[in-house]
Amino acid sequence: MIVLFTDFGLHGPYTGQIKAVLHQTAPGVPAIDLFTDAPVGNPKASAYLLAVYAAGTVFLCIVDPGVGGTRPAIVLEADGRWYVGPGNGLFELVQRRATKTRSWDIDWRPEHLSASFHGRDLFAPVAAMLARGEPQPGQRGDDRDRRADWPDDLCEIV
Secondary structure, eight states: OEEEEESOOSSSSHHHHHHHHHHHHSTTOOEEEEESOOOTTOHHHHHHHHTTOOOOSEEEEEOOTTTTSSOOEEEEEETTEEEEEESSSTTHHHHHHOSSEEEEEEOOOOSOOOSSOHIIIIIHHHHHHHHTTOOOSEEEOOOTTOOTTSOSSGGGOO
């Protein structure tokens, strides 16, 4: 199963485009809309919401105000669950709360990668690869995207 966690909202074409790619690249693998209205453009607040979910095997997570920028594209394995998305702090609390984690920098690239929709062009195909049981399409990461200054509890944010 692939679980979608995004800030795309309930209106517009983005979730549909993502699901079309997932259906094409991983036919027969269910894609579930877990949360489509995460705090828009706010990976920090979204990280606290993402950390409380435990359903699914592959999480496709996109809250990415820096799309097309220097943030890495990553795959995280945390306690047997896979997370695919931007290395911008979105997975920070998942990493902290997991017993065992490993991460990879995604080095696979599609033939066409738009500057503004990595969710469709990069992250969705990688999530589909993982859901099909293929190996991680990248190199072992070094946790450089960790945010040590973030509190463990959302209530601590002022």
